[in-house]
Amino acid sequence: MPKQFKKSTDKNKRQKFAFKSPKGMHDILPDDQFYWERLSKYGKDVAEFYGYHKIETPILEDAEVFLKTLGEESDVVEKEMFFVKGGGKDKYVLRPEGTAPVARAFIEYGMSHRPQPVKLWYSGPMFRKEQPQAGRFRQFHQIGFEIIGGSIDPIYDAQIILASFHILEQAKIKNLVINVNSIGCRICRPHYRKKLIEYYKKNERDLCVDCKRRLKTNPLRLLDCKNANCAPLKVKAPSLLDNICVSCSSHLKLVLEYLDELSLPYVLNPHLVRGLDYYSKTVFEIFTDQSPLALASGGRYDYLLETMGSRPTPGTGSAIGMERVIELMRATHNASAKSSKEKVFFVYLGDLAKKKVLKLIEEFRRTNIITQESFGKDLIKRQMMLADKSGAQLALILGQREVFEETIIIRDLKSGVQETIPITKVVDVVKKRLQ
Numbered sequence: 001m002p003k004q005f006k007k008s009t010d011k012n013k014r015q016k017f018a019f020k021s022p023k024g025m026h027d028i029l030p031d032d033q034f035y036w037e038r039l040s041k042y043g044k045d046v047a048e049f050y051g052y053h054k055i056e057t058p059i060l061e062d063a064e065v066f067l068k069t070l071g072e073e074s075d076v077v078e079k080e081m082f083f084v085k086g087g088g089k090d091k092y093v094l095r096p097e098g099t100a101p102v103a104r105a106f107i108e109y110g111m112s113h114r115p116q117p118v119k120l121w122y123s124g125p126m127f128r129k130e131q132p133q134a135g136r137f138r139q140f141h142q143i144g145f146e147i148i149g150g151s152i153d154p155i156y157d158a159q160i161i162l163a164s165f166h167i168l169e170q171a172k173i174k175n176l177v178i179n180v181n182s183i184g185c186r187i188c189r190p191h192y193r194k195k196l197i198e199y200y201k202k203n204e205r206d207l208c209v210d211c212k213r214r215l216k217t218n219p220l221r222l223l224d225c226k227n228a229n230c231a232p233l234k235v236k237a238p239s240l241l242d243n244i245c246v247s248c249s250s251h252l253k254l255v256l257e258y259l260d261e262l263s264l265p266y267v268l269n270p271h272l273v274r275g276l277d278y279y280s281k282t283v284f285e286i287f288t289d290q291s292p293l294a295l296a297s298g299g300r301y302d303y304l305l306e307t308m309g310s311r312p313t314p315g316t317g318s319a320i321g322m323e324r325v326i327e328l329m330r331a332t333h334n335a336s337a338k339s340s341k342e343k344v345f346f347v348y349l350g351d352l353a354k355k356k357v358l359k360l361i362e363e364f365r366r367t368n369i370i371t372q373e374s375f376g377k378d379l380i381k382r383q384m385m386l387a388d389k390s391g392a393q394l395a396l397i398l399g400q401r402e403v404f405e406e407t408i409i410i411r412d413l414k415s416g417v418q419e420t421i422p423i424t425k426v427v428d429v430v431k432k433r434l435q
């Protein structure tokens with residue numbers, strides 16, 4: 001379990017306080033907000049630069065949105081969806097992924113009448129009833145990009161990969177490698193599927209229980225099995241790359257040429273398949289050598305919208321797993337760079353001074369300067385200690401004498417140098433000092 005999510009193991013405390021966040025779901029605590037804000041900003045910057053428009057879909061969706069599109073045999077549909085009671089006749093689920101809801105919105109709001117393709121992005125929580133483990137949570141967050149409509153052009157796949165790649169690069173994740181594959185189309189995949197079944201039938205005895213079942217329902221997933229018995233078998237399995245049709249292989253070739261043009265690091269991985277049914281042609285995952293889990297993933301989904309009742313509309317998309325990226329960011333990001341805003345710390349003595357400070361804070365609110373105080377601590381010495389720890393550059397000290405004389409002391413917390421100034425000038429003087 002990642003460090004940031006470790007909980008107190010003090011047994012005595014546990015017994016007194018039994019409430020916990022739901023299994024596999026985590027609070028994002030104040031200390032971690034820095035990373036979340038940073039990563040969100042990288043996502044927003046990249047989206048804006050490349051002309052993606054933000055979309056927000058509800059956390060709940062009609063269950064059919066996913067049941068119809070992700071595939072009956074996908075792990076998500078089989079066992080990972082959170083159904084929500086209370087929708088009357090309607091069956092709702094907590095969204096397990098972002099693409100199908102965006103496709104639903106595309107159709108519902110007639111976005112096919114806009115200039116094509118439509119470039120959209122989103123950011124938010126997704127929910128899957130998985131067994132919690134490192135990098136896998138029941139509530140997790142994604143930043144996603146979709147390009148929907150227009151023609152089936154491999155350049156959009158390259159653009160989608162590029163957007164995710166740039167965010168990871170901005171997050172200073174090192175040694176990134178894009179795994180790319182094509183899982184074929186309606187024409188060529190059935191032939192490949194047949195070949196794959198024939199191959200695995202001969203080796204059925206050695207397969208794990210899951211693969212024995214998948215062989216009947218979703219044989220492509222066998223290429224993806226991590227079971228020690230199944231893994232060696234995929235080495236000799238017929239390769240997707242040798243079996244896709246001309247249209248699919250020339251599409252893939254162009255995707256790779258665009259990635260070359262952009263100097264993006266990639267490898268062809270013929271065993272890469274994605275867990276969801278709606279993908280066709282290009283699929284990809286982005287890895288770093290610092291983590292066994294994909295940081296970003298996605299692919300083309302040319303049949304998804306059709307499955308949802310629209311006329312044929314191609315699409316391609318990707319999503320970044322924010323928790324996984326943040327886990328790596330905390331190793332590389334400079335904690336001292338945490339706050340870029342200037343800060344001052346108020347120290348006071350006596351009730352009258354306390355009142356004055358309350359009002360002074362309001363005067364600073366109109367500036368870009370953040371103020372801190374510790375109204376609960378009456379001892380000046382204690383307040384000064386907190387001021388030193390706070391990271392503020394200046395302490396503003398108000399004692400009984402200063403209140404009486406309508407002055408205030410400005411103390412540079414690094415050098416210890418201080419001066420007394422008229423209280424009416426404090427905002428201007430502080431502004432100048434912090435420049």
Ligand SMILES: [Zn+2]
Binds near residue numbers: 184244245248249
């Ligand atoms: Zn094909």
Ligand SMILES: [Zn+2]
Binds near residue numbers: 208225226
């Ligand atoms: Zn297996």
